[in-house]
Amino acid sequence: MDALDRVVKPKTKRAKRFLEKREPKLNENTKNAMLIKGGNANLTVTKVLKDIYAVKKPFAVLYKRKNITRPFEDQTSLEFFSKKSDCSLFLFGSHNKKRPNNLIIGRMFDYHVLDMIELGVEKFVSLKDIKNSKCPEGTKPMLIFAGDVFDVNEEYRRLKSLLIDFFRGPTVPNIRLAGLEYVLHFTAVDGKIYMRSYKVLLKKSGCKIPRIELEEMGPSLDLVMRRTHLASDDLYKLSLKQPKGLKPKKKKNISHDVFGTTYGRIHMQKQDLSKLQTRKMKGLKKRPAEKSAEDGGPTPKKSKSA
DSSP states (O other), X not given: OOTTTSOOOOSSHHHHHHHHHHSOOSSOOOOOEEEEEETTOOHHHHHHHHHHHHHHTTSEEEEEEEEOOOTTTOOHHHHHHHHHHTOSEEEEEEOOSSSOSEEEEXXXXXXXXXXXXXXXXXXXXXXXXXXXXXXXXXXXXEXXXXXXXXXXXXXXXXXXXXXHHHHOOOOOSOOOGGGOOEEEEEEEETTEEEEEEEEEEEEOOSSSSOEEEEEEOSOEEEEEEEEEEOOOHHHHHHHTOOOGGGSOOOOTTEEEOTTOXXXXXXXXXXXXXXXXXXXXXXXGOOOHHHHHHHHTOOOOOOOOOO
């Protein structure tokens, strides 16, 4: 049995808190990413990993030492690092003659590799090469995907889902306008994927809504898709399954239309409409003969006056 698979009983309160953080929860923690350098990574791949780490901080772990592994052939080392650092996302960089400037982006499910896509870096502009002001650490980016292939091709559709998982950041209940200052733009065209990052500048416009300008801040990547390792449909469906505690309880007798209007159905006992109180009018007043006919008695005779 692997040392990380053993049931460990905590001996201190600190160790107990550490293990409680890693326990399964209804609302999971923000996904962390590990950035691993291969045994033959060159300077370009190293810079790419450092820039992605700067964008992803503080929800990332950068391994500075080289690790000799091939994820498409043996995934045990990635699963070991995932369990050790509690990371469900990874980015592996390597370089060789057959596949130069190689990046492998992937995600885990239950500490096992779920999806893995290999990308080749054809052009790279780092954060330091673009002399502009940068966004502060931990800024949640806005993700934009351009290109029909992201919705048509299954591999690109899975890549889009993977990139959203990788860069989405923490889930926040509220958003302020000044916090929308970082844009990550992915464009797929002619078999290539262009990644660009911009800083949003809010300028004066003379009204309440500011004028928006985009200023490129880096990193900038031109990528091409190489090999893919995608999960089966059953495993992918299992990974998307939500616990029952998160599913909203269905409310009875409530429906919504296409415009969002809420309709409610009320159940009432059967009413006797003959006893319904109506507006009192002289024309609707019953005569004595009608009243006695309803009661089943004889018709009263008028007394003659002397």
